Amino acid sequence: MKKIITIVGARPQFIKASVVSKSIKESGAMQELVVHTGQHFDANMSDVFFEQLGISKPAFELGIHSAKHGEMTGRMLIEIEKILIQEQADRVMVYGDTNSTLAGALAASKLHIPVAHVEAGLRSFNMQMPEEINRILTDQLSDILFCPTETAVSNLRAEGFESKPVAIHNVGDVMQDAALHFAAKAVPPSGLQGHTGFILATLHRAENTDDLARLADIVQALNDVHKNLATVVLPLHPRTRKAIQQAGIHLEVEVIDPVGYLEMIWLLEKAELVMTDSGGVQKEAFFFGKSCVTLRDQTEWVELVEVGANTLVGADPERIRAAAQSAFGRRVQDTQQLYGGGQAAARIVALMN
Incomplete structure:
Protein backbone atom coordinates (compact mmCIF):
# COMPACT_ATOMS: atom_id res chain seq x y z
CA MET A 1 0.00 0.00 0.00
CA VAL A 171 -9.35 18.50 -11.26
CA GLY A 172 -11.36 21.44 -9.94
CA ASP A 173 -11.02 23.12 -6.57
CA VAL A 174 -11.07 21.08 -3.35
CA MET A 175 -12.28 24.20 -1.53
CA GLN A 176 -15.61 23.80 -3.30
CA ASP A 177 -15.74 20.17 -2.18
CA ALA A 178 -15.27 21.32 1.41
CA ALA A 179 -17.79 24.16 1.19
CA LEU A 180 -20.50 21.87 -0.17
CA HIS A 181 -19.68 19.05 2.24
CA PHE A 182 -19.69 21.14 5.42
CA ALA A 183 -22.45 23.66 4.62
CA ALA A 184 -25.07 21.61 6.47
CA LYS A 185 -22.94 21.77 9.65
CA ALA A 186 -22.47 25.55 9.66
CA VAL A 187 -22.92 27.24 13.04
CA PRO A 188 -23.01 30.93 14.03
CA PRO A 189 -20.07 32.44 15.91
CA SER A 190 -20.76 33.20 19.53
CA GLY A 191 -22.88 36.33 19.91
CA LEU A 192 -23.87 36.61 16.25
CA GLN A 193 -27.02 34.47 16.29
CA GLY A 194 -29.78 36.30 14.47
CA HIS A 195 -27.43 38.68 12.66
CA THR A 196 -28.56 39.46 9.11
CA GLY A 197 -27.79 42.04 6.45
CA PHE A 198 -24.13 42.34 7.39
CA ILE A 199 -20.90 42.49 5.39
CA LEU A 200 -18.22 39.89 6.12
CA ALA A 201 -14.64 41.22 5.96
CA THR A 202 -11.25 39.57 6.42
CA LEU A 203 -7.85 41.26 6.41
CA HIS A 204 -4.56 39.46 6.89
CA ARG A 205 -2.29 39.53 3.80
CA ALA A 206 1.22 40.78 4.49
CA GLU A 207 0.99 43.18 1.54
CA ASN A 208 -1.72 45.02 3.51
CA THR A 209 -0.75 44.46 7.14
CA ASP A 210 2.95 45.26 6.67
CA ASP A 211 2.29 48.49 4.75
CA LEU A 212 0.86 50.92 7.30
CA ALA A 213 -0.37 53.36 4.66
CA ARG A 214 -2.34 50.60 2.89
CA LEU A 215 -3.60 49.25 6.20
CA ALA A 216 -4.80 52.69 7.33
CA ASP A 217 -6.58 53.30 4.01
CA ILE A 218 -8.36 49.93 4.11
CA VAL A 219 -9.43 50.39 7.72
CA GLN A 220 -10.73 53.88 6.90
CA ALA A 221 -12.80 52.45 4.06
CA LEU A 222 -14.16 49.60 6.21
CA ASN A 223 -15.09 52.12 8.91
CA ASP A 224 -16.95 54.23 6.33
CA VAL A 225 -18.78 51.20 4.89
CA HIS A 226 -19.73 50.09 8.41
CA LYS A 227 -21.10 53.54 9.21
CA ASN A 228 -22.91 54.30 5.95
CA LEU A 229 -23.88 50.98 4.29
CA ALA A 230 -24.15 47.99 6.64
CA THR A 231 -22.54 46.40 9.68
CA VAL A 232 -19.07 45.08 8.86
CA VAL A 233 -18.22 41.90 10.77
CA LEU A 234 -14.46 41.36 10.90
CA PRO A 235 -12.94 38.17 12.36
CA LEU A 236 -9.59 39.73 13.18
CA HIS A 237 -6.38 37.83 12.48
CA PRO A 238 -3.90 38.13 15.40
CA ARG A 239 -1.18 39.62 13.17
CA THR A 240 -3.60 42.23 11.81
CA ARG A 241 -4.82 43.11 15.31
CA LYS A 242 -1.21 43.64 16.42
CA ALA A 243 -0.38 45.80 13.38
CA ILE A 244 -3.45 47.98 13.87
CA GLN A 245 -2.73 48.45 17.57
CA GLN A 246 0.95 49.26 17.05
CA ALA A 247 0.11 51.80 14.33
CA GLY A 248 -2.55 53.48 16.45
CA ILE A 249 -5.19 52.96 13.74
CA HIS A 250 -8.78 53.31 14.96
CA LEU A 251 -11.02 50.42 13.87
CA GLU A 252 -14.79 51.12 14.00
CA VAL A 253 -16.38 47.87 12.79
CA GLU A 254 -17.77 44.84 14.60
CA VAL A 255 -14.62 42.92 15.49
CA ILE A 256 -14.84 39.26 16.52
CA ASP A 257 -12.18 36.68 17.32
CA PRO A 258 -10.91 34.37 14.54
CA VAL A 259 -13.50 31.70 13.79
CA GLY A 260 -13.46 28.03 12.86
CA TYR A 261 -14.40 26.85 9.40
CA LEU A 262 -18.01 25.96 10.25
CA GLU A 263 -18.54 29.43 11.72
CA MET A 264 -16.94 30.94 8.63
CA ILE A 265 -19.36 29.07 6.40
CA TRP A 266 -22.27 30.45 8.46
CA LEU A 267 -20.93 33.99 8.01
CA LEU A 268 -20.54 33.45 4.27
CA GLU A 269 -24.06 32.07 3.92
CA LYS A 270 -25.63 34.96 5.87
CA ALA A 271 -23.57 37.89 4.56
CA GLU A 272 -24.85 40.31 1.93
CA LEU A 273 -21.31 41.02 0.69
CA VAL A 274 -17.77 39.76 1.27
CA MET A 275 -14.73 42.06 1.47
CA THR A 276 -11.38 40.31 1.75
CA ASP A 277 -7.71 40.04 0.85
CA SER A 278 -7.79 36.26 1.20
CA GLY A 279 -7.53 34.06 -1.87
CA GLY A 280 -9.57 31.32 -0.24
CA VAL A 281 -12.35 33.61 0.95
CA GLN A 282 -12.74 35.06 -2.56
CA LYS A 283 -13.65 31.60 -3.79
CA GLU A 284 -15.77 30.73 -0.78
CA ALA A 285 -17.86 33.83 -1.39
CA PHE A 286 -18.45 32.59 -4.93
CA PHE A 287 -19.36 29.08 -3.76
CA PHE A 288 -22.18 30.59 -1.68
CA GLY A 289 -23.33 32.98 -4.40
CA LYS A 290 -22.06 36.20 -2.79
CA SER A 291 -20.33 39.09 -4.53
CA CYS A 292 -16.81 39.87 -3.37
CA VAL A 293 -14.74 43.05 -3.10
CA THR A 294 -11.07 42.09 -3.02
CA LEU A 295 -8.69 44.34 -1.10
CA ARG A 296 -5.69 43.57 -3.30
CA ASP A 297 -4.17 44.82 -6.54
CA GLN A 298 -4.07 41.35 -8.14
CA THR A 299 -5.82 38.04 -7.67
CA GLU A 300 -4.94 34.46 -8.60
CA TRP A 301 -8.63 33.86 -9.28
CA VAL A 302 -8.91 35.96 -12.42
CA GLU A 303 -11.93 34.01 -13.66
CA LEU A 304 -13.98 35.46 -10.76
CA VAL A 305 -13.18 38.96 -12.01
CA GLU A 306 -13.97 37.94 -15.59
CA VAL A 307 -17.48 36.69 -14.69
CA GLY A 308 -18.20 39.77 -12.57
CA ALA A 309 -18.30 38.00 -9.21
CA ASN A 310 -15.21 39.74 -7.88
CA THR A 311 -14.05 43.37 -7.96
CA LEU A 312 -10.39 44.27 -7.38
CA VAL A 313 -10.03 47.55 -5.50
CA GLY A 314 -6.54 47.54 -3.99
CA ALA A 315 -6.33 49.78 -0.91
CA ASP A 316 -7.97 52.89 -2.38
CA PRO A 317 -10.71 54.02 0.05
CA GLU A 318 -12.87 55.61 -2.66
CA ARG A 319 -12.77 52.49 -4.85
CA ILE A 320 -13.49 50.27 -1.85
CA ARG A 321 -16.52 52.32 -0.82
CA ALA A 322 -17.89 52.50 -4.37
CA ALA A 323 -17.45 48.76 -4.99
CA ALA A 324 -19.11 47.86 -1.71
CA GLN A 325 -22.08 50.10 -2.51
CA SER A 326 -22.42 48.58 -5.99
CA ALA A 327 -22.04 44.93 -4.97
CA PHE A 328 -23.99 44.88 -1.69
CA GLY A 329 -26.75 42.26 -1.86
CA ARG A 330 -25.95 41.23 -5.45
CA ARG A 331 -26.11 37.47 -5.96
CA VAL A 332 -23.72 35.44 -8.11
CA GLN A 333 -25.21 32.91 -10.53
CA ASP A 334 -23.96 29.55 -11.89
CA THR A 335 -21.52 28.68 -9.10
CA GLN A 336 -20.99 25.05 -10.18
CA GLN A 337 -19.04 25.47 -13.40
CA LEU A 338 -15.75 27.23 -12.70
CA TYR A 339 -14.31 25.00 -9.99
CA GLY A 340 -15.38 21.44 -10.69
CA GLY A 341 -18.68 21.24 -8.86
CA GLY A 342 -17.35 19.54 -5.72
CA GLN A 343 -15.66 16.48 -7.26
CA ALA A 344 -12.01 17.57 -7.06
CA ALA A 345 -10.93 15.35 -4.16
CA ALA A 346 -12.24 12.17 -5.79
CA ARG A 347 -10.45 13.06 -9.04
CA ILE A 348 -7.18 13.67 -7.19
CA VAL A 349 -7.25 10.32 -5.40
CA ALA A 350 -8.21 8.46 -8.59
CA LEU A 351 -5.26 10.00 -10.46
CA MET A 352 -2.81 9.06 -7.69
CA ASN A 353 -3.89 5.40 -7.48
Whole structure:
Protein backbone atom coordinates (compact mmCIF):
# COMPACT_ATOMS: atom_id res chain seq x y z
CA MET A 1 0.00 0.00 0.00
CA LYS A 2 1.35 3.43 -0.96
CA LYS A 3 2.29 5.73 1.90
CA ILE A 4 1.38 9.38 1.39
CA ILE A 5 2.83 12.11 3.60
CA THR A 6 0.61 15.21 3.62
CA ILE A 7 2.12 18.52 4.75
CA VAL A 8 -0.22 21.14 6.23
CA GLY A 9 0.36 24.17 8.39
CA ALA A 10 -2.15 26.95 7.69
CA ARG A 11 -5.91 27.32 7.86
CA PRO A 12 -6.75 26.87 4.15
CA GLN A 13 -4.63 23.73 4.01
CA PHE A 14 -6.57 22.13 6.85
CA ILE A 15 -9.78 22.63 4.90
CA LYS A 16 -8.39 21.35 1.61
CA ALA A 17 -6.78 18.33 3.25
CA SER A 18 -9.99 17.35 5.03
CA VAL A 19 -11.85 16.38 1.85
CA VAL A 20 -8.86 14.77 0.14
CA SER A 21 -8.06 12.75 3.27
CA LYS A 22 -11.66 11.55 3.34
CA SER A 23 -11.37 10.35 -0.27
CA ILE A 24 -8.04 8.66 0.47
CA LYS A 25 -9.60 6.71 3.33
CA GLU A 26 -12.59 5.74 1.20
CA SER A 27 -10.33 4.49 -1.59
CA GLY A 28 -8.55 2.02 0.70
CA ALA A 29 -5.58 2.09 -1.66
CA MET A 30 -3.25 4.41 0.26
CA GLN A 31 -2.07 5.12 3.78
CA GLU A 32 -1.82 8.78 4.71
CA LEU A 33 0.23 10.39 7.47
CA VAL A 34 -0.30 14.09 8.17
CA VAL A 35 2.52 16.43 9.19
CA HIS A 36 1.36 19.68 10.82
CA THR A 37 4.20 22.22 10.67
CA GLY A 38 2.54 24.55 13.19
CA GLN A 39 2.65 27.57 10.87
CA HIS A 40 -0.73 28.65 12.29
CA PHE A 41 -0.50 28.08 16.01
CA ASP A 42 -3.43 29.99 17.52
CA ALA A 43 -5.91 27.39 18.87
CA ASN A 44 -8.79 29.12 17.09
CA MET A 45 -6.94 28.84 13.79
CA SER A 46 -5.45 25.38 14.08
CA ASP A 47 -6.65 22.73 16.55
CA VAL A 48 -10.31 23.65 16.12
CA PHE A 49 -10.14 22.96 12.40
CA PHE A 50 -8.99 19.38 12.94
CA GLU A 51 -11.83 18.87 15.43
CA GLN A 52 -14.58 20.43 13.33
CA LEU A 53 -13.56 18.93 10.01
CA GLY A 54 -13.00 15.40 11.26
CA ILE A 55 -9.35 15.27 10.22
CA SER A 56 -7.28 12.67 12.04
CA LYS A 57 -4.86 14.10 14.56
CA PRO A 58 -1.56 14.74 12.76
CA ALA A 59 1.03 11.99 13.10
CA PHE A 60 3.67 14.69 13.51
CA GLU A 61 3.38 18.21 14.93
CA LEU A 62 6.45 20.39 14.40
CA GLY A 63 5.38 23.56 16.22
CA ILE A 64 7.34 25.85 13.89
CA HIS A 65 5.96 29.41 13.81
CA SER A 66 6.66 33.06 14.68
CA ALA A 67 9.80 33.44 12.58
CA LYS A 68 10.92 35.25 9.44
CA HIS A 69 10.24 33.51 6.13
CA GLY A 70 13.73 32.13 5.64
CA GLU A 71 14.13 30.84 9.19
CA MET A 72 10.65 29.30 9.25
CA THR A 73 11.09 27.56 5.89
CA GLY A 74 14.57 26.33 6.85
CA ARG A 75 13.47 24.88 10.17
CA MET A 76 10.53 23.16 8.49
CA LEU A 77 12.82 21.73 5.81
CA ILE A 78 15.11 20.20 8.44
CA GLU A 79 12.29 18.56 10.41
CA ILE A 80 10.26 17.38 7.41
CA GLU A 81 13.35 15.76 5.90
CA LYS A 82 13.83 13.72 9.09
CA ILE A 83 10.24 12.48 8.93
CA LEU A 84 10.43 11.55 5.26
CA ILE A 85 13.59 9.52 5.83
CA GLN A 86 12.07 7.82 8.85
CA GLU A 87 8.76 6.99 7.18
CA GLN A 88 10.05 6.04 3.72
CA ALA A 89 7.16 7.82 2.02
CA ASP A 90 6.12 6.94 -1.52
CA ARG A 91 4.76 10.43 -2.20
CA VAL A 92 4.43 13.82 -0.55
CA MET A 93 1.32 15.93 -1.02
CA VAL A 94 1.35 19.68 -0.46
CA TYR A 95 -1.36 22.31 -0.69
CA GLY A 96 -1.43 25.92 -1.80
CA ASP A 97 1.36 28.43 -1.38
CA THR A 98 2.62 28.72 2.21
CA ASN A 99 6.10 28.28 3.66
CA SER A 100 4.92 24.82 4.74
CA THR A 101 4.12 24.03 1.09
CA LEU A 102 7.56 24.98 -0.15
CA ALA A 103 9.41 23.28 2.71
CA GLY A 104 7.52 20.02 2.13
CA ALA A 105 8.14 20.06 -1.62
CA LEU A 106 11.81 20.94 -1.26
CA ALA A 107 12.47 18.28 1.40
CA ALA A 108 10.79 15.61 -0.74
CA SER A 109 12.51 16.56 -3.99
CA LYS A 110 15.96 16.48 -2.35
CA LEU A 111 15.17 12.88 -1.32
CA HIS A 112 13.80 12.03 -4.79
CA ILE A 113 10.29 11.49 -3.41
CA PRO A 114 7.55 12.45 -5.90
CA VAL A 115 5.50 15.53 -5.00
CA ALA A 116 1.84 16.21 -5.76
CA HIS A 117 0.87 19.88 -5.60
CA VAL A 118 -2.81 20.59 -4.99
CA GLU A 119 -3.77 24.06 -6.28
CA ALA A 120 -0.94 24.18 -8.82
CA GLY A 121 -0.58 26.77 -11.56
CA LEU A 122 -1.99 29.78 -9.74
CA ARG A 123 -0.24 33.06 -10.42
CA SER A 124 -0.75 36.61 -9.17
CA PHE A 125 2.28 37.81 -11.21
CA ASN A 126 3.41 39.79 -8.17
CA MET A 127 6.81 38.61 -7.00
CA GLN A 128 6.58 40.85 -3.94
CA MET A 129 4.17 38.30 -2.48
CA PRO A 130 5.91 35.45 -0.61
CA GLU A 131 3.02 33.22 -1.69
CA GLU A 132 3.89 33.78 -5.36
CA ILE A 133 7.47 32.67 -4.77
CA ASN A 134 6.29 29.61 -2.85
CA ARG A 135 3.81 28.47 -5.49
CA ILE A 136 6.18 28.94 -8.44
CA LEU A 137 8.97 26.98 -6.77
CA THR A 138 6.61 24.26 -5.57
CA ASP A 139 5.26 23.75 -9.09
CA GLN A 140 8.85 23.36 -10.33
CA LEU A 141 9.50 20.67 -7.71
CA SER A 142 6.32 18.65 -8.30
CA ASP A 143 5.66 15.78 -10.71
CA ILE A 144 1.85 15.88 -10.45
CA LEU A 145 0.22 19.29 -10.76
CA PHE A 146 -3.43 19.31 -9.68
CA CYS A 147 -4.87 22.54 -11.07
CA PRO A 148 -8.15 24.05 -9.84
CA THR A 149 -9.02 25.90 -13.07
CA GLU A 150 -8.26 26.10 -16.77
CA THR A 151 -6.54 29.42 -16.09
CA ALA A 152 -4.06 27.60 -13.85
CA VAL A 153 -3.44 25.01 -16.58
CA SER A 154 -2.83 27.82 -19.09
CA ASN A 155 -0.31 29.44 -16.74
CA LEU A 156 1.69 26.22 -16.56
CA ARG A 157 1.60 25.80 -20.33
CA ALA A 158 2.87 29.35 -20.78
CA GLU A 159 5.79 28.51 -18.47
CA GLY A 160 6.74 25.46 -20.55
CA PHE A 161 5.53 22.72 -18.22
CA GLU A 162 4.15 20.66 -21.11
CA SER A 163 7.72 19.93 -22.17
CA LYS A 164 8.67 18.70 -18.70
CA PRO A 165 8.19 15.18 -17.23
CA VAL A 166 5.15 16.17 -15.20
CA ALA A 167 1.43 15.39 -15.25
CA ILE A 168 -0.96 18.37 -15.37
CA HIS A 169 -4.61 17.80 -14.44
CA ASN A 170 -7.49 20.24 -14.08
CA VAL A 171 -9.35 18.50 -11.26
CA GLY A 172 -11.36 21.44 -9.94
CA ASP A 173 -11.02 23.12 -6.57
CA VAL A 174 -11.07 21.08 -3.35
CA MET A 175 -12.28 24.20 -1.53
CA GLN A 176 -15.61 23.80 -3.30
CA ASP A 177 -15.74 20.17 -2.18
CA ALA A 178 -15.27 21.32 1.41
CA ALA A 179 -17.79 24.16 1.19
CA LEU A 180 -20.50 21.87 -0.17
CA HIS A 181 -19.68 19.05 2.24
CA PHE A 182 -19.69 21.14 5.42
CA ALA A 183 -22.45 23.66 4.62
CA ALA A 184 -25.07 21.61 6.47
CA LYS A 185 -22.94 21.77 9.65
CA ALA A 186 -22.47 25.55 9.66
CA VAL A 187 -22.92 27.24 13.04
CA PRO A 188 -23.01 30.93 14.03
CA PRO A 189 -20.07 32.44 15.91
CA SER A 190 -20.76 33.20 19.53
CA GLY A 191 -22.88 36.33 19.91
CA LEU A 192 -23.87 36.61 16.25
CA GLN A 193 -27.02 34.47 16.29
CA GLY A 194 -29.78 36.30 14.47
CA HIS A 195 -27.43 38.68 12.66
CA THR A 196 -28.56 39.46 9.11
CA GLY A 197 -27.79 42.04 6.45
CA PHE A 198 -24.13 42.34 7.39
CA ILE A 199 -20.90 42.49 5.39
CA LEU A 200 -18.22 39.89 6.12
CA ALA A 201 -14.64 41.22 5.96
CA THR A 202 -11.25 39.57 6.42
CA LEU A 203 -7.85 41.26 6.41
CA HIS A 204 -4.56 39.46 6.89
CA ARG A 205 -2.29 39.53 3.80
CA ALA A 206 1.22 40.78 4.49
CA GLU A 207 0.99 43.18 1.54
CA ASN A 208 -1.72 45.02 3.51
CA THR A 209 -0.75 44.46 7.14
CA ASP A 210 2.95 45.26 6.67
CA ASP A 211 2.29 48.49 4.75
CA LEU A 212 0.86 50.92 7.30
CA ALA A 213 -0.37 53.36 4.66
CA ARG A 214 -2.34 50.60 2.89
CA LEU A 215 -3.60 49.25 6.20
CA ALA A 216 -4.80 52.69 7.33
CA ASP A 217 -6.58 53.30 4.01
CA ILE A 218 -8.36 49.93 4.11
CA VAL A 219 -9.43 50.39 7.72
CA GLN A 220 -10.73 53.88 6.90
CA ALA A 221 -12.80 52.45 4.06
CA LEU A 222 -14.16 49.60 6.21
CA ASN A 223 -15.09 52.12 8.91
CA ASP A 224 -16.95 54.23 6.33
CA VAL A 225 -18.78 51.20 4.89
CA HIS A 226 -19.73 50.09 8.41
CA LYS A 227 -21.10 53.54 9.21
CA ASN A 228 -22.91 54.30 5.95
CA LEU A 229 -23.88 50.98 4.29
CA ALA A 230 -24.15 47.99 6.64
CA THR A 231 -22.54 46.40 9.68
CA VAL A 232 -19.07 45.08 8.86
CA VAL A 233 -18.22 41.90 10.77
CA LEU A 234 -14.46 41.36 10.90
CA PRO A 235 -12.94 38.17 12.36
CA LEU A 236 -9.59 39.73 13.18
CA HIS A 237 -6.38 37.83 12.48
CA PRO A 238 -3.90 38.13 15.40
CA ARG A 239 -1.18 39.62 13.17
CA THR A 240 -3.60 42.23 11.81
CA ARG A 241 -4.82 43.11 15.31
CA LYS A 242 -1.21 43.64 16.42
CA ALA A 243 -0.38 45.80 13.38
CA ILE A 244 -3.45 47.98 13.87
CA GLN A 245 -2.73 48.45 17.57
CA GLN A 246 0.95 49.26 17.05
CA ALA A 247 0.11 51.80 14.33
CA GLY A 248 -2.55 53.48 16.45
CA ILE A 249 -5.19 52.96 13.74
CA HIS A 250 -8.78 53.31 14.96
CA LEU A 251 -11.02 50.42 13.87
CA GLU A 252 -14.79 51.12 14.00
CA VAL A 253 -16.38 47.87 12.79
CA GLU A 254 -17.77 44.84 14.60
CA VAL A 255 -14.62 42.92 15.49
CA ILE A 256 -14.84 39.26 16.52
CA ASP A 257 -12.18 36.68 17.32
CA PRO A 258 -10.91 34.37 14.54
CA VAL A 259 -13.50 31.70 13.79
CA GLY A 260 -13.46 28.03 12.86
CA TYR A 261 -14.40 26.85 9.40
CA LEU A 262 -18.01 25.96 10.25
CA GLU A 263 -18.54 29.43 11.72
CA MET A 264 -16.94 30.94 8.63
CA ILE A 265 -19.36 29.07 6.40
CA TRP A 266 -22.27 30.45 8.46
CA LEU A 267 -20.93 33.99 8.01
CA LEU A 268 -20.54 33.45 4.27
CA GLU A 269 -24.06 32.07 3.92
CA LYS A 270 -25.63 34.96 5.87
CA ALA A 271 -23.57 37.89 4.56
CA GLU A 272 -24.85 40.31 1.93
CA LEU A 273 -21.31 41.02 0.69
CA VAL A 274 -17.77 39.76 1.27
CA MET A 275 -14.73 42.06 1.47
CA THR A 276 -11.38 40.31 1.75
CA ASP A 277 -7.71 40.04 0.85
CA SER A 278 -7.79 36.26 1.20
CA GLY A 279 -7.53 34.06 -1.87
CA GLY A 280 -9.57 31.32 -0.24
CA VAL A 281 -12.35 33.61 0.95
CA GLN A 282 -12.74 35.06 -2.56
CA LYS A 283 -13.65 31.60 -3.79
CA GLU A 284 -15.77 30.73 -0.78
CA ALA A 285 -17.86 33.83 -1.39
CA PHE A 286 -18.45 32.59 -4.93
CA PHE A 287 -19.36 29.08 -3.76
CA PHE A 288 -22.18 30.59 -1.68
CA GLY A 289 -23.33 32.98 -4.40
CA LYS A 290 -22.06 36.20 -2.79
CA SER A 291 -20.33 39.09 -4.53
CA CYS A 292 -16.81 39.87 -3.37
CA VAL A 293 -14.74 43.05 -3.10
CA THR A 294 -11.07 42.09 -3.02
CA LEU A 295 -8.69 44.34 -1.10
CA ARG A 296 -5.69 43.57 -3.30
CA ASP A 297 -4.17 44.82 -6.54
CA GLN A 298 -4.07 41.35 -8.14
CA THR A 299 -5.82 38.04 -7.67
CA GLU A 300 -4.94 34.46 -8.60
CA TRP A 301 -8.63 33.86 -9.28
CA VAL A 302 -8.91 35.96 -12.42
CA GLU A 303 -11.93 34.01 -13.66
CA LEU A 304 -13.98 35.46 -10.76
CA VAL A 305 -13.18 38.96 -12.01
CA GLU A 306 -13.97 37.94 -15.59
CA VAL A 307 -17.48 36.69 -14.69
CA GLY A 308 -18.20 39.77 -12.57
CA ALA A 309 -18.30 38.00 -9.21
CA ASN A 310 -15.21 39.74 -7.88
CA THR A 311 -14.05 43.37 -7.96
CA LEU A 312 -10.39 44.27 -7.38
CA VAL A 313 -10.03 47.55 -5.50
CA GLY A 314 -6.54 47.54 -3.99
CA ALA A 315 -6.33 49.78 -0.91
CA ASP A 316 -7.97 52.89 -2.38
CA PRO A 317 -10.71 54.02 0.05
CA GLU A 318 -12.87 55.61 -2.66
CA ARG A 319 -12.77 52.49 -4.85
CA ILE A 320 -13.49 50.27 -1.85
CA ARG A 321 -16.52 52.32 -0.82
CA ALA A 322 -17.89 52.50 -4.37
CA ALA A 323 -17.45 48.76 -4.99
CA ALA A 324 -19.11 47.86 -1.71
CA GLN A 325 -22.08 50.10 -2.51
CA SER A 326 -22.42 48.58 -5.99
CA ALA A 327 -22.04 44.93 -4.97
CA PHE A 328 -23.99 44.88 -1.69
CA GLY A 329 -26.75 42.26 -1.86
CA ARG A 330 -25.95 41.23 -5.45
CA ARG A 331 -26.11 37.47 -5.96
CA VAL A 332 -23.72 35.44 -8.11
CA GLN A 333 -25.21 32.91 -10.53
CA ASP A 334 -23.96 29.55 -11.89
CA THR A 335 -21.52 28.68 -9.10
CA GLN A 336 -20.99 25.05 -10.18
CA GLN A 337 -19.04 25.47 -13.40
CA LEU A 338 -15.75 27.23 -12.70
CA TYR A 339 -14.31 25.00 -9.99
CA GLY A 340 -15.38 21.44 -10.69
CA GLY A 341 -18.68 21.24 -8.86
CA GLY A 342 -17.35 19.54 -5.72
CA GLN A 343 -15.66 16.48 -7.26
CA ALA A 344 -12.01 17.57 -7.06
CA ALA A 345 -10.93 15.35 -4.16
CA ALA A 346 -12.24 12.17 -5.79
CA ARG A 347 -10.45 13.06 -9.04
CA ILE A 348 -7.18 13.67 -7.19
CA VAL A 349 -7.25 10.32 -5.40
CA ALA A 350 -8.21 8.46 -8.59
CA LEU A 351 -5.26 10.00 -10.46
CA MET A 352 -2.81 9.06 -7.69
CA ASN A 353 -3.89 5.40 -7.48
